[in-house]
Amino acid sequence: MNRVVLTGMGAVSACGLGSDALWAAVVDGQSGVRPVNFSNISNQRVGQAAALSSETLEALGEELAHRMRDPVAVYAVRAAREAVAQAGLEADDFGETCGVIIGSGFGGAKTLDDNYMAFGVESKMRLDPMAIPKIMNNASASWVSIEFGATGPLYAPSSACSSGSQAIGLAYQMLKAGAIERCLAGGSEACLVGGVFRVWELLRVMTADKNRPFSKDRNGMTLGEGAGIVVLETLDSAKARGANILCELVGYGTNSDAGDLLRPNPERASACMQAALRDAGLNPSDVGYVNTHGTGTVANDVTEVCALRAVFGEDLGGVRVSSTKPVHGHALGAAGAIECVVAVQALRHQMAPPTINFNEVDPKIGLDPVANSACAFDSRAVMSNSLAFGGINASLIVARFDG
Incomplete structure (x- = not known):
């Protein structure tokens, strides 16, 4: 391969x-x-x-x-x-x-x-x-x-x-x-x-x-x-051709919920992330930042954090988590691609962009994301998630290119 x-x-x-x-x-x-x-x-x-x-x-x-x-x-x-x-x-x-x-x-x-x-x-x-x-x-x-x-x-x-x-x-x-x-x-x-x-x-x-x-x-x-x-x-x-390599795409997972068209399934979302990690040959601890789907709807955010905990542990294992949609909006069919570009930049700069407009931790979620100001991290890999209407999940993992 x-x-x-x-x-x-x-x-x-x-x-x-x-x-x-x-x-x-x-x-x-x-x-x-x-x-x-x-x-x-x-x-x-x-x-x-x-x-x-x-x-x-x-x-x-x-x-x-x-x-x-x-x-x-x-x-x-x-x-x-x-x-x-x-x-x-x-x-x-x-x-x-x-x-x-x-x-x-x-x-x-x-x-x-x-x-x-x-x-x-x-x-x-x-x-x-x-x-x-x-x-x-x-x-x-x-x-x-x-x-x-x-x-x-x-x-x-x-x-x-x-x-x-x-x-x-x-x-x-x-x-x-x-x-x-x-x-x-x-x-x-x-x-x-x-x-x-x-x-x-x-x-x-x-x-x-x-x-x-x-x-x-x-x-x-x-x-x-x-x-x-x-x-x-x-x-x-x-x-x-002597190209300048920005990073390596090492993992991809995709699956479907085969359930409700509008409500995401946390078990299927976590299975998607785990598939991407297996494809990459990485452990959850190898991922330093996750650019989440993070739409800001009540249903998405609860289920996505539940899925993240199933993959990265109850305390999320120190992984940085944020959503950049408050900045560039939810661009629907372009969202995952725009956020992949953000994920590559985050990897190259070793900087997790913030979830702006965040005010207070929701006790139903218990997540304190990277909020309102960027946060440095030190990791070889980052993940970008998309959880679409229709129950279509996709996770991409990019990593530093080691030659």
């Missing part, structure tokens, strides 16, 4: 363009959550989301006007360009030996929303003739493959909030097995449109206040958007 290394990463988020902007915001606890208003929601209850800033939208302006691309594909392409540039890939590094695996929960949400409004509300018969290719969930992956001429396998997982993590995990498995030499993998989401936002409001899982994962006074999640893309390669391929 091949060893799999990470040589590049890119991000688009409410924190700005680039993985460095994302890391600076999460480690400093500077939230990208800002006011949002949707003209087609007459009784909007929640007034904020981790939306891209006006400066970021302006920087992406020309690409967002592309008649063939929904914003979800624009975010993916932009993040992929950053990852490819950091990896130092050239034209000859793509082709048949390079795959593209990019997940999304909603696909072209803006195009879909715009056309539904035009047809259903305004009774327009002339709609966007490119709507179908822009809406398709594979559009982000397809545009990234076109951008770089990557003609290897292409997949577009749509597994709710685990889409990005599963995309990276699938790429890891294919590289490990020798099916490809490198892969552009991650997730993209551009879901902050009226129709999507309204149905999330109706589900009653979003907070109208600040997102406070694990805190006693938590009352819901905050939606976000963006993309996270990483370049994964076999160690042999990376060494052959």
Whole structure:
């Protein structure tokens, strides 16, 4: 089996363009959550989301006007360009030996929303003739493959909030097995449109206040958007071209609850984490930091901490635990990929970013996370968890590259 290394990463988020902007915001606890208003929601209850800033939208302006691309594909392409540039890939590094695996929960949400409004509300018969290719969930992956001429396998997982993590995990498995030499993998989401936002409001899982994962006074999640893309390669391929290796992806676990669509199962979540540890050949004590799914909903936080205790021990064995969603929002299909980028940065800097907005330990959970300010750790590995609606769990483990 091949060893799999990470040589590049890119991000688009409410924190700005680039993985460095994302890391600076999460480690400093500077939230990208800002006011949002949707003209087609007459009784909007929640007034904020981790939306891209006006400066970021302006920087992406020309690409967002592309008649063939929904914003979800624009975010993916932009993040992929950053990852490819950091990896130092050239034209000859793509082709048949390079795959593209990019997940999304909603696909072209803006195009879909715009056309539904035009047809259903305004009774327009002339709609966007490119709507179908822009809406398709594979559009982000397809545009990234076109951008770089990557003609290897292409997949577009749509597994709710685990889409990005599963995309990276699938790429890891294919590289490990020798099916490809490198892969552009991650997730993209551009879901902050009226129709999507309204149905999330109706589900009653979003907070109208600040997102406070694990805190006693938590009352819901905050939606976000963006993309996270990483370049994964076999160690042999990376060494052959003299690549700068950022870290090694050593473990991946995924499973399903086969139970309730909306309520996570702590036993299945812990089994997922344990599978990732077995795959990595690591003990729980080898992991110094866990970037949790940590949505800030009552149900998720209770079950996730229960799962963490089943893996790391009742006192969590000294592992640092936090959620960065109050900074970059819950970006749904892109969440796991964005948080994988955060996890890699945390590993490289040996710094656990904080759970901002945390006020008080909930006695029902008993967890005192890394709260409101970053905390140093000394460890060779970190874990990133995704626990999606539909009972889809995914855990990734990245470790220092030891040569």
